Amino acid sequence: MKGLRKSFGDRTVLNGVDFEVRAGELVVLLGANGSGKSTALRCVVGLAEADAGEITVHSGRAAMVFQQIHLVRRRNVIDNVCAGGLAGLPLSRSLTPALFPRDLREKAMACLDRVGLADRARDRAGSLSGGQQQRVAVARALCQGAEVLLADEPVSALDPAAATQVMELLVELAHRDGLAVAAVLHQPDLARRHADRVIGLLHGEIRLTTAAAELSDVDIDALYAPDRVPA
């Protein structure tokens, strides 16, 4: 992302944001409410349109998961994952999931296996726990052929154990499978524990970039209580 600018009316939300996420790393975006984190990710997947700047996805597709998980709760898990691969199907087949082709179902099963939920494929999505549903959402993103995975507050609705499981999955997808993973979090401690790098946004500008292990309390104050920290 290079020189990204975005305003809503007269409010500038992104004011020249540059960053990159390499294959094989997990980058966490931190920043106070309204600092522009979600907008930056949304621009990458086309949910928001930047006013200026460049976004380049070097390989595969970019797909996004959200705090609100958006599964079809009454459908089974595998159909939800297959839905990630719908872009490759003619419309008539995409509307009749019974006709999901075998190769798509096999791909979806492999993605579910990847997130540790192959044994829940036939269960109704709504019967899974929040953490399991978030892992299904990740499987759906993988089934879209994502090599760039964006996650907007993926663990905000989860209890600590489920949050850790989802974060560990994101780490594995980066480190073991070589995806480029960027996650917005509101928990600096989770960023310290799981991320490779942290990018901090303040009022639509990058205020810090650091190795996660070196994220200090002063850095955190600079993002969340900037009036207490000299610029």
Ligand SMILES: Nc1ncnc2c1ncn2[C@@H]1O[C@H](COP(=O)(O)OP(=O)(O)OP(=O)(O)O)[C@@H](O)[C@H]1O
């Ligand atoms: N569709 C929109 N229309 C108008 N304003 C918007 C829209 N989307 C975002 N904004 C504004 O852009 C600013 C940044 O929002 P954004 O959601 O990117 O911040 P954030 O850092 O992700 O915040 P949070 O941590 O609260 O989710 C906010 O002031 C928000 O009100």
